[in-house]
Every structure is written in structure tokens, then in C-alpha cells.
Amino acid sequence: MQNKDDNKLDQILRDKLRDLETFPGAHNWEMIESQLGNDESRPMMKYRIAGIAALMLISFGALGLLFALGSMNGKSQQLASDQNLYLDKYAEFIYNQAPQTIVREVPVVKETVQYVAAPQPTVSPVESAMDQILIDALLAQINDLKTSIEDIRQESAANNASQQMLAALNEIRNDNRQNNEADMRDRIIAEVLTAANVDQPEDLANIDEATLVDILSALRGKSSERFNSDIINKLPNTTTILNAFDGRMPQLQKAGLSNREMVDNILQQNFTDVRGLHVGATAAVNNTWILNNNSNTSNDLKNVGYVMDYGTHSGVRLGYDFGKKYGVEVNYLLNAHHNQKFSYIVDQQLKESRVSLKYIHVPVLFKYKWQQMSPLTRKPMVLNYVFGLQYSRLQSLNSNVDENIVPLSSLNHVNDLGIVVGLDYDMHLTNHYFFSFGARSTYSSDAQALAGLLNGGTSDKTNNFTVGLTGALNYRF
């Protein structure tokens, strides 16, 4: 009876329990799958392990190098004393857009720390306002960076310190780069406004020009090119400020200068306009070949040679530059001496004779210009390709050359016309003065003879071929 009851109860319990379903958590399958080591997951695990190992190797390597460079830097005190190196590296650190490895950043940080601790007496006490602003901002950035690195070093666990540090440094570097530019812009603007004693950049337009020039000069100071150009070119408000500062900005734009050239022009205060009127005084030295078709016609003459002889001239010049590319110039050249020596054998004797011509030259020249800023003087340099026509009037004539070589009648032509080609190089010294030096080549002939030649006739007049070097001091209005 008991067995029967037990069997019945067992059956009930069996039916109740046997097909009961209780679902396990999803992680159980993951555990089973990992224990099974499915073919799909096995290589993935290998790659993961290899990747993690490589990452750790690189990270610890970078960390080791980081500390190694840090300790090496302690032995290199002279690095800190080189302010230019510091500035170079920091300019690169801030403005180099290309991502750099952490290895390159570390020496910058360390050098900076040393610089802060022991500034060198070689630094000029007459730091310009711009330099001081930049240095202050850079030092602040450096100290922030150093603090951040120390924080990370302390907080990071040993096994992931290098990874965290690399990531954090990159983040800090990017932030610094962005913040630094914005900060620098604000500082410069604030400095300008403070110096001009106005509140808004627009108010600068009401300040007299002399004051503005003084402010700009103070800001310019001894700042090196990289700060004046690279940083200022990155400032979005530069154009606004410069427009307010200098009413000639539109003129410069009209003249075709690039943005950078305009910035350089105004900030350097060395060249306010590249177009307009200029006058100058010029002097030159030349060598002339007096060419005569009738020379050496006598049988008694042998071995006639042209011997180099020099002449000089001086005069004034008046020019007008239409813009960056084109200009015209007229010269009035007085006392233009052109001399030519001839050597020849006559009656079995070597004889040397000379022709001296004195002219007034009036060349009318067209100039095609190629302009850039000098990296040394930060002032414009202009290369002029010169070509034009020249009128020449003979003032005097002296010749002791044998009539069989150069007849006096062939030299006696009063009005000449010629063509001129040459190169001039203008170097601007101040806002208004610039020095020019160049080379000219002129080929001229008698005006009446040229008219006859054009009409199909012949000429027995001499032609003058002159090559010379010129120099001029000019004033631009």
C-alpha cells in the first residue's frame, strides 16, 4: 500500500519536475563557447593577445624614452640658456599642425622648466611688448603642461600609465594649440587697445596716425619674423585691427599685395605704399663700343682693336609705379661720357687713339616688377625688368682716331635714338627712400640715319653700344 502511494507521488513529482525549464543567464553560453574554443574565436583571441602585447610594448617603450630623455635633459643646461632654441622649439610645438610624437614634445617641456628656473642674463631687457606677451603665454602653457603630466604620473596605475599619459598629452597638446592661438589673439588685441587707450578695435580709426605708428612700433619691437608673421597670420581679427590702424590698407589691397605682405608692410612700418611717384638721383659707369662700318678700310691699317674704356654719367630720375607689377620711369642723364679706345698698327707702329663723346640721355622706360619681402630686412625688394626707348643729344665730340678708322663725320651725329634693356633692383631702406642698382644695355644710332634706313637708304654714321652699371637713391612720395 505504501509502495503504491509512493509510486503515485513519485509520478506526480516526476511529471512536475522533469520538463520544468529554467533558463540560465546569457553569459553561460559565452563561457561554454570560450571553453569549446571555436575556430572562429581562436584566431581572434590570438590577435587580441598579440595586439595587447604590442600596445604594452610600445607604451612602455615610449614611457621609458620619456623618462630617459627627461634625465638626459638635466645634463644639458646649455639648452636652457639658448633662448632662440627655446623659442624655435616652442613655435614649432604650438604651430606645427602635423601631429608629433610624444618623444619630440618632452624635451620642450623639460627645457622650458629649466628656462623658468634660471632665466639667462643674455636675454635683452628691452623685450618688446609682443615678445613679452608671447613668452608669458608660452610659459603659462608650459607650466600647465608640466602640472598635467605630474598629475597623470601620480594618478596612473603602473600597467596603464604610459597609455593614459600619451592620450592625455595629446589631448593637452591639442587644447593648448587651440587655446594658445585664441589666447594670443586676445592678448594682442587687448594690448593694442590698452596702448591706444580705447575700448573697441573700431575706435582705433579715430586715433591719429603718429600715435598708431608708435603703438605698432612698440608691439613690433624686436620680435622675430616667425612671431610677427606666423602668429599674426593666424589671427582672424588681424585684418580688422590693421584696417583700423592703417587707412592705407585698402590701397595696399588695391595694389595687389597678399594678406601677408600687407601685414608685414604695416607692422614693419617700412613701406607704406608700393605705387605712386618717386624721384631719385642716379649715377652710372659704362663701357661703350663705337661701331663704325667704315673702319679699317685702309690697307695701311692692321689689327684694329677695341680697347675697353670707361665713361660715367649722372642724372635724375622720375618714376611712377602703377602698382605691384608695372611702372614707368624717365631719366635725365647729364654729362654722359662715352669713350672708346682703338689700337692699331700704322706705319709699323702700334698706335692707340681715343674717341670721347658727351651726351645727354633721356631714356623713357617701362618697368615690369617682381616684388617680395626681404627675409633679412623685412622690407620690400623689387626686381624691375626695364625696357624702353632713349633719346640722346650729343654735347661734345673729341677724337684723335685716324680718319681711316673712324672718320670724324661719322661720329658727328647730334640726335640719337636707341633702345634700352636692363634690370634694376630696388631695396627699400625706409618708408620713403629706396636704393636702386642695376645693369643697362643701350644700342643707339643717329636719328636721321635711322629714318634713312627705314626708308631703304644707307648710313655712314657710327652706332653706340653701351653696357653699364647704375645706382640710384630714390624718394617715394
Added chain:
Amino acid sequence: MAKGITQTERDYNLVKRCIKGSSSAQRELYERFSGKMFSICLRYASDFHSAEDILQDGFVKAFKNLKKFRFEGSFEGWLRRIIVNTAIEHYRKNVSMYPILDVGNTEREIVNDRTVEHLEAEMIMKMVNQLSPGYRTVFNLYVVEGYPHKEIAKMLNISEGTSKSQLARARYLLQGMVKELSTSYKVYAK
């Protein structure tokens, strides 16, 4: 009339795919049987995490020995035996902690079968889990899995008498729990 594919045939196909190395078939097989198998594990294990261990070990064994399945009879039955054996192995590892002793004659509680029939399976499960490991293991093997005492004795390395007495004691305790629950229910119903 097209002959429909039976559940057994579907299970066989699934197993064949697993044997060919299909991980998706393995996952499918697991999802199909993990519910029932985990219930078995819970009945044998002393706690939830041990049940998970038994489940994981059991399935790993099953997958690794799928080629030994002869495609005779139910795959579920084959898998069930593996899971139960795995549970027994876990039990053996802890046998020193839960020695199975001969408890002698046990008084019989009178419990109405209808009362048991009306109990939810989950409730019965809870009662079983309240049994000590020795009672619970013998009860599961004998009542639910249907193993005879001779085989249970061999599996648990005990005597047949011990197995019987353990079962009797398990029944007694379970009936007591049912009776207590029934009384509580009546009091509560009033």
C-alpha cells in the same frame, strides 16, 4: 500527404550540423535544451552558481562528445544523462561535505496526492532544493530520472540500503513540507 519532420529528426539534424563544426548550430542546440538542462542542474546543485558550473561543464562535454551520439533514441535523453552525470561528478567532489548516512526507518507522513498535484512545479523545486544534498541527489536520481537503487548506489558509491533510506527520508521531508504548506495555505485562506 507530405510526411512532416519530427522533433527528433530536427534534433538529429541539429546535432549533425554541430558535428560539422557549425557554431551557430551549437548555439541553437544550446538554446533549445538549456532551459530543461538548467532545471536539472538546479535540482542537483547546492546553489545557483554551482548549477551554472554544472550546466557549462555538461554542455562542453556534450559538444565534445557529439560524435559518440548514435542517433538512436532521443537526443534530449542523451544530453540529460550527460548533465546528470556531470551533476553527480560535482556532487562527488563535495561528498565529504555532505556524507550520505543511513537514516534508518522513517515515519510516513500522510499527504493527499491532490495537494501535491495542485502545487506549482517551481514550488516543488524549492522544496527539493531545501533537502540536504544526499537526500536531494537520491531523490532526483530515483524519482525524476528513474534510476534504480542499484545503479544509484553504484553512482554515488553507497549501498542500496543507504540509497533507499535516503529516498525514504527525502520523501518524508518533502511530504512534511507539502503538509506544512497546505496547512499554511488553509489558514491563509480562512
